[in-house]
Amino acid sequence: MPTPNRVLVAAAVMAAVACSAPDTPDASDQAPRHASQHPVPYVVGNLLHVGEKTVRLSAENHELVYAGGSIVLGNDLGPPWYEVDHDGDLVELPTGKIAGDPVLSADGNTLAWVDVEDERTEYVVAWDLTANREIARIALDRAIGRLFPSPGPTEGVEQRISKVPVHVDTDGRVYWARNEGLQEITVWRPGSEPVEVSGLPGAAAGGRSWPGGLTAAGQPDSEREEFEEPGVVGTVGDDGSFQPVAELLNASTGIWSPDGRHRAYSPSIWFREAEQYRHPYPVLVQARDGRIAELPLPRTLQGATYPLGWESPTVIALSVARRSDVDRSGAFQDPGPISIVRCDVTDNTCTVAVSGIANSAVFPGGG
Numbered sequence: 001m002p003t004p005n006r007v008l009v010a011a012a013v014m015a016a017v018a019c020s021a022p023d024t025p026d027a028s029d030q031a032p033r034h035a036s037q038h039p040v041p042y043v044v045g046n047l048l049h050v051g052e053k054t055v056r057l058s059a060e061n062h063e064l065v066y067a068g069g070s071i072v073l074g075n076d077l078g079p080p081w082y083e084v085d086h087d088g089d090l091v092e093l094p095t096g097k098i099a100g101d102p103v104l105s106a107d108g109n110t111l112a113w114v115d116v117e118d119e120r121t122e123y124v125v126a127w128d129l130t131a132n133r134e135i136a137r138i139a140l141d142r143a144i145g146r147l148f149p150s151p152g153p154t155e156g157v158e159q160r161i162s163k164v165p166v167h168v169d170t171d172g173r174v175y176w177a178r179n180e181g182l183q184e185i186t187v188w189r190p191g192s193e194p195v196e197v198s199g200l201p202g203a204a205a206g207g208r209s210w211p212g213g214l215t216a217a218g219q220p221d222s223e224r225e226e227f228e229e230p231g232v233v234g235t236v237g238d239d240g241s242f243q244p245v246a247e248l249l250n251a252s253t254g255i256w257s258p259d260g261r262h263r264a265y266s267p268s269i270w271f272r273e274a275e276q277y278r279h280p281y282p283v284l285v286q287a288r289d290g291r292i293a294e295l296p297l298p299r300t301l302q303g304a305t306y307p308l309g310w311e312s313p314t315v316i317a318l319s320v321a322r323r324s325d326v327d328r329s330g331a332f333q334d335p336g337p338i339s340i341v342r343c344d345v346t347d348n349t350c351t352v353a354v355s356g357i358a359n360s361a362v363f364p365g366g367g
Contacts (some may be wrong), residue, residue, distance in 0.1 A: 037069040066364035068108025105168035106211040119317035136190035
């Protein structure tokens with residue numbers, strides 16, 4: 001686990017982000033938001049829960065994408081995908097019959113996905129959720145890529161996606177990879193030609209990247225804990241050049257706030273002692289001014305905890321399970337009901353927003 005000296009180093013690193021990174025605007029300075037400002041959703045069976053509203057779905061096996069108050073819902077077998085509008089109704093997105101999973105910008109304003117046109121062509125699509133319209137699309141030559149889990153052939157087109165969208169930054173630029181290893185990254189500003197990202201020290205962190213640019217894996221350090229994965233935060237120029245700003249601990253986990261000023265993540269303490277933390281499965285928040293704070297999770301909830309998404313630039317929602325009991329054989333029993341806990345990082349307070357959720361619930365991917 002991080003030692004006190006390394007916590008100070010991490011604080012200094014985040015202070016460097018505050019000093020060196022381009023200023024990201026406060027929420028009040030950003031362009032007007034679209035009307036959909038939803039709390040973190042979840043699905044139980046074929047029911048979508050968004051705040052106090054429940055929407056019956058036609059099938060199960062769902063996936064949820066959530067960021068900045070925007071919700072995108074789909075089936076884990078592929079299209080169709082839907083946006084949940086401001087009334088809580090499902091609006092189908094104009095994806096093709098074969099499309100990769102969509103990626104949301106941290107502010108929830110821009111969505112990106114890949115459509116397969118035919119055996120030779122696929123499109124990277126940028127979609128404006130503020131105006132509910134396509135921003136632009138760009139045609140790219142296809143190459144053999146990851147298998148797309150479609151239930152069957154679609155008009156004879158091979159079920160593969162060769163471009164994997166991984167990130168949309170706060171400038172609306174779309175990043176994609178040529179493979180799932182996230183080693184070869186391209187950045188595209190709609191209306192311009194795409195360029196290869198150069199200077200990355202390692203694989204990109206994909207959807208967990210810093211909204212102001214990218215997060216990439218750093219070089220291994222023998223002094224780090226076994227399960228910690230170092231990383232580098234950096235800006236990306238219009239020429240594709242990656243400029244490191246600061247190093248991070250545990251860069252492969254966590255979720256950045258819409259304005260890029262906070263990152264909520266779970267430290268690498270699984271299956272190990274963690275006396276320095278109040279909760280057995282803590283969630284830490286790093287601020288751009290260098291502060292690192294443990295969120296004060298309710299002591300009545302002692303089970304596994306995961307960041308789900310930022311509902312505003314200062315409010316993060318977490319899922320917290322009731323701690324599993326251990327039977328006489330030493331095996332963990334099924335976890336109990338799950339609660340959604342809402343934490344405000346400005347005063348470091350947490351309250352239970354929803355409790356008693358079935359442990360079979362589907363939540364947005366967390367950190």
